Amino acid sequence: RFMPPEELAMQSLTKQLFKSRLFRGIYLERCFVEQVGGYRDVVALQYTERDLEKQLLGSAVKLQMFYQRFVPNMWIGITKGSMGSYKHTPNAAQLDTCVWTELSDLAFGEYWFSIKTLRFRAHEIQLKLKMIRPVEPEAMPTPRRSLSIRRSSTGSNRMAAITAGDNAQSAADPVTEKEQVPPIGLADFVNVLQQWRQSVVTTIYEFMAHDVNKRNIMGTIRFLGLLIFSILSGAVVALRFMGVFAVRFLFEISRFTHTATPIVFKLIEFINKIIGAFFILLTMIWKDLVVNRGASAANTQQPMPLEANNRFKSLTYAPSEPHRRSPRN
Template identity: 70%
Template sequence: MDTSELIVPMAAARPMPPEELAMQSLTKQLYKSRLFRGHYLERCLVEQVGGYRDVVVLQRSERELEKLLHNSAGQLRMFYQRFVPNMWVGVTSGSYGSYKHTSDPGQLETCIWTELSDLAFGEYWFSIKTIRFRDQEVQLKLKMVRAVEPEPLVPPRRSLSLNRSSHNNSKAITSGDGLSPSDKVADQVQLGLNDFLAVLQQWGDGVKQTVYDFMANDVNKRNIMGTIRFLGLLIFSALGGAAMALRFLGVFAVRFLFELSRFTHTATPIVFKVLEFLNKIVGAIFILLTMIWKDLLNRGQPVPKQQQLEANTRFKSITYERSEPHRRSQRW
């Protein structure tokens, strides 16, 4: 972390209202770890801040960042008109002061005024680390990610007219064309691999920058104590909730078992009566089926003589027993 960010707020005598602190925090989060491509042109004197600042011009493809920078710069100027009327925002368009902007097809008009250390003039990939809010200056703190190598100019391909009638001429033209198709494919594969490695390196640098910004800006005593306090309250709440849940489950289980025992005691006789009733119905049905089946079996078979004699004897005995009291009454 840059020590100037710590020293300047401590030395500032002006108290910051809550809306200013909120505005600064939102602005920092808006530009945090933002990558862009720019040209480091020169170092110029800024009379409003009384010092030299490095001028970084946005590359032609950074139109979205240009629009965002101008919107934020206008809002910051309007906001600080009440607190610091002479606040200088390090974002300008075109020529400013001792800096004379020259029109270039690969550059935009937007310039970022910052402080760079030990960096040669040229085109680079930059990362916005944070935004410094000083007494009379708003400055974007940049970090150089990597230099942009100049792209080689590719000559236009010439159309080769092959004479099919002459095999020797076609050989000469083919040999003078340059690389073979296999070499061209190998060059394309190597170029794609280099681009992939460059993107991977850029992604790694972005991750490192994010981790560094997090450790530098967010890891402090206040945040650590707040995190510990939050975790303690969370654990205490979880333990209290678990105890209440166990208590509720225990009371529910005891009441459920009590009501279940009462229901079982009351419903047992009813269940037994229903089972007995069903048993009688099923038994009667089986007995009826057995009698019907036996009657069907005995209907087509002749009755044995011994059974007929027994049936007659039973009939006579029953007749005799019924008629005997009548005979005794006649005798008397």
């Protein structure tokens, strides 16, 4: 159904009015609602929640008047007193206003609830509640001693005395016999399984009746289509980015290799020369220490020839070629 702008604005305003409201409520029972064709949980407001009761009843009346034009049989999950199969019993601890909602795996009793949001369905307006914590039973107050002043007058003298008395005296409770717990048999397990089956069937029926419709199916198909399109487009962009990155990386690596190769070769050559010079130095030191020392010792033992003892040595000159003058033209 197409929603006009005023309906969308009204829904948004109502959600903002009740969102995150905290209150105390009493989970009473689970009843079948013919207007929606399903079961709803009945939560009665605690007697101190009178402000919330006024707001809920006022909003329910306004919503009912607003939806008379669009959905005449709109079910609003806010009632006062008995409604349908639910028979309200007056109780001093609770108000007459009840909230019809859906709770999961919650035992009957008093709890702190928080209003999460409002659900606007095709034929139902429901408050979505969240259980915060259970309300612990209040302890009975201990009897207090009261002070009473007794004044007695005897003649002209007055005497004041303060006496302490107990307001309540403990009485001996009669001893009651413990009730015997009946044994658990096969029929109990069968009943539990039937209850589970009934709850599963009810949940599936409510899901198929309220959530599986044309609008939700089209929305799911649209969402899946957009999701698949986003994944494919993201994969294409990622592959393109990886390709560009790989090409740029290889280009920079080749450029760096081309630039750094001569430098690396020069460094290797320099280190090679240093190592070669070091080994040559070691060879020369070894030659001077071992070879030349042995040769000098052998030369000192042999007598020197006579020619070596001569102070002056003869010089021999090689004849040079005569210079010839070039003929002049």
